[in-house]
Amino acid sequence: MVLIGLFGILAVLLAVQLKGMKPEYGIYLSLAAAVVIFAVGAQKLEGVIEVLSRLQQYLPVSAEYLQVLLKMVGITYLSEFAAGICKDAGYQAIGCQIEMFGKLMILALSMPIVMALMETLDTFLR
The missing domain is CATH 1.10.287 (Helix Hairpins)
Incomplete structure (x- = not known):
């Protein structure tokens, strides 16, 4: 660092x-x-991917959830990178739009997990 x-x-x-x-x-x-x-x-x-794969061995977590988590990290990293470059070049409006699009992509990517959580809660509450 x-x-x-x-x-x-x-x-x-x-x-x-x-x-x-x-x-x-x-x-x-x-x-x-x-x-x-x-x-x-x-x-x-x-290193993060390696730790997540080890975590998957210890906990009964679906590989799909870990893939979604990695995609979210990638989207965050890429959108912040691109937005930072745009803002540094003086194009703050485009940078903000890239950040907003990244947030919307993360939200869309997380919807299946939120639905699975709701179904699990529904099962336990019945």
Whole structure:
């Protein structure tokens, strides 16, 4: 985390310097840094997937639920990444729309799980 933090700060400092000369170069540099940080973060998700598969061995949790959880994490990560880049480039409205779409996708993805929970509660309450 320290290396990523230092890398991000260095990229921002360079982008600020470049922004004075050529604003588009600052945007390109910040985009490149964001892609590198995104790739490193995506690699770290392998550990999360491993822990979730171990959790599935210990608990009787359906693999479908874990897949939905991973999809939700992926949607969150991608939407925040894309929205951050748009906001950094000065397009806050597009960034906000991307965030809203990500939230709606997570809501839509979670509906089958909510329905399964309701059916389970209904079974127990009868």
